[in-house]
Amino acid sequence: MEKLLNLSNHNLSDLQKEELKSLGFEVVELQEEDKKMWSQLTPFNYKAICDDILTKYEVKGYHVAGFPPVVNYFCSRTDKTCYYAYSERKTIETKDETGKMVKTSIFNHKGFFEYF
Template identity: 50%
Template sequence: MKILNLSNHTLTLEQINELDQQGYNEVVELDQEDKKAWGQLVPDTYKEVCDNILAKYKADAIHLAGFPPATVYVALKSTVPCLYAYSERNCVETPMPDGSIDKRYIFKHLGFYRY
């Protein structure tokens, strides 16, 4: 089965493996134009962008993340299951020699869940 990656993120190998175990053995990525549009959604145009993407890409499910109104719109309008990736976020703070703090977030994928 196919899953559309409707997000601004590249799926990790761990995520791809989990999707494969769930039967989604093909990840469909947005083309460059649609990826740019998805990454720049605004209140006045997000519905049009979402409608265009839903009409253009055919998949058995959607990995959905991004601009909150758009994700709600797609999840409610879609006729296929929509999944979100849940991650644990751990912050690591490292004091630097100049007194500043280097702050990094480490994300650990914990699973896909249905909207």
């Protein structure tokens, strides 16, 4: 089984891990310090962080999520397969006990798709 690095601020669900397993991948998470840096990407630091991650992990693919400049930069710097997770979002609006409107988003994973 090949390794796929999860480059996102969220852990993948069991359903997502099973789908990646069916594609021949075992999910690897970022090390704690890298996960912290990935969660604090800015227009000023993302290139250095992406370049560091590209040299640090021995994997065959990536799940890449983040703001578009990060995704574009990261995917353009590797010849390995990069995936995005597509989810259908359903938003439910309810009122709380004070009458304030509360929105809850429910994400339904629909599949992994290759960038490019």
